[in-house]
Amino acid sequence: MRILVVEDDPGIASGLRANLQQRGYAVDVSDGVATAWSALRAERFDAVLLDLGLVDGDGTELLRRLRLSPAPSGAAQALPDPATPVLIVTARDQVHQRIAGLDEGADDYLSKPFDVDELDARLRALLRRAAGRASPVxxxxxxxxxxxxxxxxxxxxxxxxxxxxxxxxxxxxxxxxxxxxxxxxxxxxxxxxxxxxxxxxxxxxxxxxxxxxxxxxxxxxxxxxxxxxxxxx
Missing domain, CATH: 1.10.10.10 (Winged helix-like DNA-binding domain superfamily/Winged helix DNA-binding domain)
Known part of the structure; x- marks a missing residue:
């Protein structure tokens, strides 16, 4: 499964990439809204891990743009796919901030610092729901x-x-x-x-x-x- 990590801190991005690769994911990294949007327009990802404070704007801008994208029509595989699961991973941990992120269209929200095993479990849940499966197996x-x-x-x-x-x-x-x-x-x-x-x-x-x-x-x-x-x- 292919994941896009949108994170502007090189250390955090590198750590996420290494840990997720060890768990069998293919991982690409973008550090801002513009580069992430270009990636989503060019490639199909199974999920996006999205930080909010990015080098060129707020991650919610990217999330909003993704959710407003045209949905695929018939057999067409339009890019970007507005249904791509998005997990916000951010230091913003106030209740109203979590609510705002979810209301903008995020599928889940995880506050930093976090345990990578929990991140992996949340990713699996997102991918399971996206595939329309109830059972984890x-x-x-x-x-x-x-x-x-x-x-x-x-x-x-x-x-x-x-x-x-x-x-x-x-x-x-x-x-x-x-x-x-x-x-x-x-x-x-x-x-x-x-x-x-x-x-x-x-x-x-x-x-x-x-x-x-x-x-x-x-x-x-x-x-x-x-x-x-x-x-x-």
Missing amino acids: IRYRDIELDPAVRSVRQAGQPVDMSPREFSVLLVLLEARGRVLSRQQIEERLYSWDAAIESNAVEVHIHHLRRKLGSACIQTMRGVGYFMPQEERT
Whole structure:
């Protein structure tokens, strides 16, 4: 999952990036309203961590602009996406400030200083709600994926996976029933400065098929990859 951290303190931004990367997120950092808006117009992020006191303005300006963006129409994937989850992370901890941030359109609000484990839990909750899931565990056929502990089980048995394989599987499970191109998968897995092998996605999917069964992930030739939507009985 790809996160945009909007934070103008280099030390805090670096610490957030390192901690979130250790937890399996792809993380990009912007230090102001202008650079963050440019990032949101160019890339799709699963969530935004937003400080309020930025080098060129207030974070609520960015939040307001995001929420007023046109919603995607039909199959169009307009950028930026006004429904992108936003978690405000700020030193402003007064009740009226928290209320104002939430009323501006934030999905959650966390005051500094904070525990990174709590931040991670709040992020998982935001991503779960954005995906329309009530359960913290994703179940698909005989597969169970738990984002909290980054574990996968099939037919009750643990399946060993590399961090990148886990992330590819999570992206495909969240989008099951929809075809994702290689580029769309890469955009969810890699930050701006990450080195990407030309066949990285294909290699990860090959490994997932070997571990979970060849029919688990299907290919639409010339388009991309998908996990079939489960039939309802």
